[in-house]
Amino acid sequence: MNVALPIPDAMPPDLYGRRERDPLLRVLERLMNAHMHSLRFLHRGEVVGERRDRCLPVVVVHRAVEAHDDNVVSFTLASPDGGELPAWRAGAHIDVEMPSGRLRQYSLCGDPADGKHYRIAVRRIPSGDGGSIEMHDDVGVGSSLIIRGPRNAFAFAVPGHGSTADHLHFVAGGIGITPILPMMRLAYRLGLDWSMVYTGRSRASLPFLGEITDYGDRVTIRTDDVDGMPSADMLLTGSRTTSAVYACGPMPMIAVLNRGVHPGSEFHFERFSAPPIVNGAEFEVELARTGQLERVS
Numbered sequence: 001m002n003v004a005l006p007i008p009d010a011m012p013p014d015l016y017g018r019r020e021r022d023p024l025l026r027v028l029e030r031l032m033n034a035h036m037h038s039l040r041f042l043h044r045g046e047v048v049g050e051r052r053d054r055c056l057p058v059v060v061v062h063r064a065v066e067a068h069d070d071n072v073v074s075f076t077l078a079s080p081d082g083g084e085l086p087a088w089r090a091g092a093h094i095d096v097e098m099p100s101g102r103l104r105q106y107s108l109c110g111d112p113a114d115g116k117h118y119r120i121a122v123r124r125i126p127s128g129d130g131g132s133i134e135m136h137d138d139v140g141v142g143s144s145l146i147i148r149g150p151r152n153a154f155a156f157a158v159p160g161h162g163s164t165a166d167h168l169h170f171v172a173g174g175i176g177i178t179p180i181l182p183m184m185r186l187a188y189r190l191g192l193d194w195s196m197v198y199t200g201r202s203r204a205s206l207p208f209l210g211e212i213t214d215y216g217d218r219v220t221i222r223t224d225d226v227d228g229m230p231s232a233d234m235l236l237t238g239s240r241t242t243s244a245v246y247a248c249g250p251m252p253m254i255a256v257l258n259r260g261v262h263p264g265s266e267f268h269f270e271r272f273s274a275p276p277i278v279n280g281a282e283f284e285v286e287l288a289r290t291g292q293l294e295r296v297s
């Protein structure tokens with residue numbers, strides 16, 4: 001549900017209930033505004049927050065089938081003038097506005113070092129709301145799309161630089177491989193110690209198998225049709241108590257991992273859809289600034 005929040009007319013009170021700002025704060029605020037204004041002028045569009053939400057027109061320059069069951073297709077996107085696209089890091093996704101106006105998120109699964117192209121991959125969901133079907137059936141080489149982002153809600157921290165782990169363990173379930181691929185590539189390039197479990201219903205359903213098997217025996221591939229439903233131990237094959245675990249896949253897989261990951265380990269995950277609501281009931285929220293009440297159902 002989208003709730004439009006009205007912008008208050010009056011200044012909200014400060015911590016002491018005062019509506020008028022302290023004179024010193026007012027001066028500081030003016031200085032900060034002037035500073036931000038000059039930053040915006042100097043870096044036109046590069047101030048944090050502005051760049052991420054801009055709409056970018058892109059054109060599809062390559063399209064490929066990425067799974068043997070034909071249900072995953074990748075699209076390589078480029079700027080219409082062939083120029084640089086905004087930089088991104090492993091784990092990032094973009095919003096894609098389709099020709100119909102539908103908006104869907106897709107993880108970037110190409111190489112962040114390639115500043116001129118983004119690659120996304122889309123699994124066909126026949127029972128979905130039509131976004132993946134539109135991408136498969138109506139979008140091809142030469143198609144124009146609008147994208148927003150990149151944004152990153154699944155940031156990857158390299159051990160020693162923001163992570164105290166000494167090993168990385170990746171778990172990808174089917175199309176959940178998309179944000180994991182750039183993480184594996186980076187771990188490989190940096191010569192880090194890592195392992196991975198790639199899981200899915202069958203080998204035919206697994207996208208990018210060719211790229212994945214290039215990484216050799218660091219990767220364990222297991223499929224439900226041969227190995228049965230995965231346990232936490234299976235999904236954590238190769239990990240240690242000191243590993244940072246990065247996972248993306250269906251909700252049952254994330255739930256199994258959540259119960260099985262060592263309590264001391266870092267566990268980072270991304271889901272492509274909202275978790276199911278269990279025993280849900282309507283509730284009301286009060287917006288602190290305006291006092292407005294909204295029902296959430």
Ligand SMILES: Cc1cc2nc3c(=O)[nH]c(=O)nc-3n(C[C@H](O)[C@H](O)[C@H](O)COP(=O)(O)OP(=O)(O)OC[C@H]3O[C@@H](n4cnc5c(N)ncnc54)[C@H](O)[C@@H]3O)c2cc1C
Nearest residue numbers: 104105106107121122123125128129130131132178272273
């Ligand atoms: C941050 C983020 C990154 C994403 N990255 C990718 C990606 O790299 N590749 C990709 O194919 N999709 C990705 N998705 C999902 C994508 O945005 C769409 O939801 C998906 O293409 C289905 O769209 P739809 O209109 O067909 O159905 P939707 O209305 O979006 O979904 C309909 C139903 O399908 C389920 N569903 C949605 N996505 C999936 C999925 N991928 N696998 C299984 N069930 C699903 C939903 O739970 C829902 O029940 C991502 C989503 C998010 C939030």
